[in-house]
Amino acid sequence: MTTSCISSASGDSAAASFKPGTAGVGDRLFPALGNGGYDVAHYGLTLDYAPETNRLKGTAVITARATRNLSRFNLDLAGLHVRLATVQGAEARYAREKDELLVTPAKPVKDGDVFKTVVTYDGTPRTIENDDGSLEGWIETDDGSTALGQPAGSMTWFPGNHHPSDKATYDITVTVPKDEDGDPYDVVSNGELTREEDKGETVTRHWRTKEPMATYLATISVGYFEVDKGWTDDDLPVYIATDPDESENAANVKDLVPEILGWASGRFGPYPFSSTGAIVDHVPDLGYALETQTKPYFEEAPDETLLVHELAHQWFGNSITPRVWKDIWLNEGMATYAEWLWEEKQGGRNADEIFEDFYGGTDSESEGIWAFPPADPPSAARVSDPPVYGRGAMVVHKVRKAVGDETFFDILRTWTRQHRHGNADTPQFIDLCEGKSGKNLTKLFDVWLFDKKKPSRMQ
Template sequence: MEPRTANNGRPRPAAPGRLPRWAPATALLLAVTASCTGSAPGDGAAPVAGPGAAGVGDRLFPSLGNGGYDVVHYGLTLDYAPGTNRLKGTAVVTARATRDLSRFDLDLTGLRVRAATVRGAEARVARRGGELIVTPAKAVRKGETFDTVVTYDGTPRTLRGDDGGREGWIETDDGATALGEPTGSTTWFPGNHHPSDKATYDITVTVPKDEDGDPYDVVANGTLVSQEDKGRAVTWHWRTDEPMASYLAHVSVGYFEIHKGWTDDDLPVYVAVDPEESEDAAGVVDAVPEVVGWASKRFGPYPFSSAGAVVDHLPGLDYALETQTKPYFDEAPDEVLLVHELAHQWFGDSVTPRAWKDMWLSEGLATYAEWLWEEDHGDRDTGETFADFYDGRDPESEGIWAFPPSDPPSAARVSDPPVYGRGAMVVHKVREAVGDRTFFRILRTWTRQHRHGNADTRQFIALCEAESGKDLTGLFDVWLFGRGKPPRM
């Protein structure tokens, strides 16, 4: 993201081949016990099925995500009417139970749930705030992979953060867009909406043609599987085969100029541009493959099966978002902003922070990618940029000393300047300490080791020390964990 202005003892056994005199009565008792608890004789007490936790314990977002299961895949089938802003959806959530579950939660904000099933059998549902509580007809056992199908409809919400920023389902002048960071994805589909639970996606959206009989375009993450004209409506099916955090899931409905192309490595590129932004965004179509090629050399192979961008026309949004495979821009981006959001495909999208407090690993590294781009293209070198941030000459440096990058004081401040600018300064201090050769090996190792997964601050520090063979405790204590502006070193 780029703003702009987380047994009891048992009786001694008999000799082999012999049964003790107490065996018949005890066997009967054990059988009765097993029938009541689900345990088998000799296995000890089996875990009793219980509810999955409402939240994963993230310090900044304690109610976000859920415990007891891991989502494998989302199959989202949506019908959207731009004229009324009404959404109908069916979500098939395929998950693996990580404990015996008598019930579990899904995150869902607003919308009316019409029905739910678990493993094909009707399930009871209840609502509590942003939680959809699902009670299956029969407990789900640990290790079991199961489908939960939720049918829902309504007018999806637009959320406003403490800073006034909009997220969730946002109406545009010709349709709508869905933006998920940090909690907006909960407004248009039920799921486990914490970055630590990534899954693959199929997103199928049907939109009626407008009053002139012209179709709307639908753009989403991943690769376009099919586009079916049904007469009065068109159905678009997009698929994401690589795991994705829910806050990166995206749909845009509207009128777009579609540009298709390829990178030099034969990676398909899909860029959608709102006609209102066509003139200002003329360079984006060629810049996307150029930036992807540059970043691949710096950070390692591009992690997804397609690349692209969505350039919309949404005045007043005032931010861009690194929606997976196709970063979203509310207007035509400049070159540096495009670099930032495309760098997120490595840092944030493929390697996703394990908790929200680790977001500096996403934003700090993407900001440092901006510095590297400027250095490689003849503008400021990274040392000069660092000095401009330290001395307050760069306009983006305002407020960077407010708190340590790895310790945002609240959810409302997870996207504040320290996470970006000071996060990038931490990265630069690592580069100075270990040298260029080791530094770029660290970046490429990071994106390879944690490709399509999650990682945290502790793991990044461990990698820096392992690759460099140096104790970097002092560096991280001062620049990453320290409070206030450190003395120049």
């Protein structure tokens, strides 16, 4: 059923050359995510949030470029009540169909035009429970909330083009009241804190992300945090926000983040963002961490391996983002392999030994890695399953053994340089591996990346 609110006449949008943009971008695993017909350049989000009642008021200013003549376009938005929509300053008609917001501008938008959409909304943001029982979206915590978006949760707190193929820059401004004792809640988000304003009863914080970011990597964490600020050896600002309940166990995070980034920069190329850090919250039942851009989110104090994994994602997944969701192995296989390289560096098992432990099923993370090919998850519910991580890392190691260390690390650094702040896919990675090595690697990828069967060690 479609519900509609008309806030102005539609104008002349019936010309044959103007058509509605598509709902979804055609991703096999997530056909409803994203929207066709435009490309977002910037999100300006101004939010008022009351932790005591879990109520959110928001204004989203979305700057985009039309990629076709548009009579109408869609935005992904789950729940929340839309109060007003404008396009280029004129009131627009809007309607709701499930998790789609259909916007009909007063005047159609021409192909190539840069246009600004403003959506005013409010309500109680949703928490999404996925098929595997995991939670995403707007998640209440014991002292506030956190917003986590992989793969679809960001549409619970702002309207947008929620597919990783459309990356944008962000300004996120959040106003929260002080608590009953007059103490301010902290608000932590992606990028850099550019403004902080105490208005007596409320506090406003403005966070800016200057490099492109996929919507699933956007985050807000509201609560009480102990904040450590510092710098890496390369003069990169570091911002660590830690829930007081985790401060003792997470005491080493502020030293580990610069150390790991220094090491990873030598392996993968220059760090791709203008700041770094981490959010260490206290939500032990959440069950996962997430590589939210510039500040990976942890439900509790992370160990070194998990910290390495999420920081490696700043290169693999955040700077280089999959064009479609089935290529998520390029995120998770690379980040898992970073764990292997770190263990090797720390004097533990070397990468050959870890590979053998995964192949033989003796590694604690190896269960289920042969369930399906890493580059072809069978459904949306399986994109975070073991083959994407463990077998994905095994593919990476097989490439390393086939081309040699010098060429292998050249491949990684070239990959992160060529696709910095962009999108990439599996065929592009294969082409780079073959181009750099001068070898035909078809059989390697066919067997280890695409084949449904468990290969022999020697293949």
